[in-house]
Amino acid sequence: xxxxxxxxxxxxxxxxxxxxxxxxxxxxxxxxxxxxxxxxxxxxxxxxxxxxxxxxxxxxxxxxxxxxxxxxxxxxxxxxxxxxxxxxxxxxxxxxxxxxxxxxxxxxxxxxxxxxxxxxxxxxxxxxxxxxxxxxxxxxxxxxxxxxxxxxxxxxxxxxxxxxxxxxxxxxxxxxxxxxxxxxxxxxxxxxxxxxxxxxxxxxxxxxxxxxxxxxxxxxxxxxxxxxxxxxxxxxxxxxxxxxxxxxxxxxxxxxxxxxxxxxxxxxxxxxxxxxxxxxxxxxxxxxxxxxxxxxxxxxxxxxxxxxxxxxxxxxxxxxxxxxxxxxxxxxxxxxxxxxxxxxxxxxxxxxxxxxxxx
Numbered sequence: 001x002x003x004x005x006x007x008x009x010x011x012x013x014x015x016x017x018x019x020x021x022x023x024x025x026x027x028x029x030x031x032x033x034x035x036x037x038x039x040x041x042x043x044x045x046x047x048x049x050x051x052x053x054x055x056x057x058x059x060x061x062x063x064x065x066x067x068x069x070x071x072x073x074x075x076x077x078x079x080x081x082x083x084x085x086x087x088x089x090x091x092x093x094x095x096x097x098x099x100x101x102x103x104x105x106x107x108x109x110x111x112x113x114x115x116x117x118x119x120x121x122x123x124x125x126x127x128x129x130x131x132x133x134x135x136x137x138x139x140x141x142x143x144x145x146x147x148x149x150x151x152x153x154x155x156x157x158x159x160x161x162x163x164x165x166x167x168x169x170x171x172x173x174x175x176x177x178x179x180x181x182x183x184x185x186x187x188x189x190x191x192x193x194x195x196x197x198x199x200x201x202x203x204x205x206x207x208x209x210x211x212x213x214x215x216x217x218x219x220x221x222x223x224x225x226x227x228x229x230x231x232x233x234x235x236x237x238x239x240x241x242x243x244x245x246x247x248x249x250x251x252x253x254x255x256x257x258x259x260x261x262x263x264x265x266x267x268x269x270x271x272x273x274x275x276x277x278x279x280x281x282x283x284x285x286x287x288x289x290x291x292x293x294x295x296x297x298x299x300x301x302x303x304x305x306x307x308x309x310x311x312x313x314x315x316x317x318x319x320x321x322x323x324x325x326x327x328x329x330x331x332x333x334x335x336x337x338x339x340x341x342x343x344x345x346x347x348x349x350x351x352x353x354x355x356x357x358x359x
Contacts, residue, residue: 022218022235025090026211026242033086033243037250041078045254045261048072053120055262071259074116076267079247080109086243095236097281100147101274102240107140108186108273112265127265134183137269141182144277145175159229159283161355167229181285182276188295189272191302191322196259197252198324198338202294202345203271204248209291209349210278211241216356217282226356229283237278244274257335287355293348294341298322 018024048054055073084102091098114136115127128136148154149172156174160166170177193199216222218235251267254260263271272295279288289296301323308317318326327337 022215022238026215026238028242029086029090029239030242030246032089033082033246034250035246036082036085037078037247038253040082041250041254041261044075044078045072048074048077048261053116055264071262073120073262074113074264074266075251075255075261076109076112076263076265076270078261079251079263079267080105080270082247082250083240083243086246087240090243091239092236095233096151097233098236098240100144100281101237101277103147104140104144104182104277105270105274107143108137109266109270111136111140112190112267112269115265115269137183137186137273138179141179141186141273141276142175144182145178145280148178148280149175153232155229155231155283157229157283158285161287177285178280181280181288182273184299185276185279185288185292185295186269186272188292188299189275190265190268192295192298192324193263193268194322194324195328195334195338196257197255198341199268199271200248200252200255200263201338201342202292203275204245204252205342205345205349206275206291207241207244207248207278209352210275210282210284211238211245212353213282213284213287214238214241214278217284228356231281231283234281234283237281240274241278244271257338287352290348290355291352294345298324301326 049072053072053074055069055071083105087098087102111128111133115133118127127133149156156171157167157169158174158177189199189203192202214237215235216226217228217231218233218237220230220232223230248271251261251263255263275292276288279285279291284291299322301318302321305317305321308315319329320326324337324341328334332340
């Protein structure tokens, strides 16, 4: 909205024409969110300490994690406002997709907030029941998906990388697929959030990647050249992706090992849902499995571990799931696990960008 006010005077001040470029506003959103996170980070941490909003470590987790007990959590209360303020400042308020992404962020942030609140009130690592949390997530994702589905001109074709002639139109079948993507991405990021900076690093990398995808999808001539779906209006999503990158980097300053604050479910559930929603809008749903391959790997490690445990009557594939705990128990220091997972996330992001020409 701020950009609209500034751009209003572009006829009198030619320099202000630069504000009509999405790339420029995406950079401004990144910087704004970063500054907000830096500036308000210490204040938020102190307030959370005063309110005794503290992390309660799971009893069956690695013993070394007991030192994290009492660290302020619900850092998503810093991340989400930084994203929202930056997006509203530099995004186009008339863009439908922008509001859909903010809706997904708010809805899943509310679910995460309830989960974190119950954990803090009960002084345990368990908040909402799995059934309740999953139900709320499905309802929120369904609302977002239906709004997209009913939006005039929204494309329900599934874009398949490497096969430029393969783009089946799923029609109503796209709705359950989109719900699965949003809920799956939300929970996958949530499961990854187990070490200091482990989740926010790859999340930032993934959103930087989708910033590029969003810009390309919204640019008709570039989309045609790359043979990817053109989604008019989707380019504006670059602004919210930039804001998330800035907020993520700002939060990482305080979340880096040893963490001064954890993002909590209010952060991880919402950021994962936003990532899934952005993937749907930009028509890069399948590529999300590659961009967020680290999150997929973490989620699958839990699914395989639980399934194998039940089938074999107590045997395990990994020493502990999610898999980052497996490497901890093998003797890897926590910072080494974190940085190596970041490296994997960067490699996956680069590979996903490579799919743009392999079509």
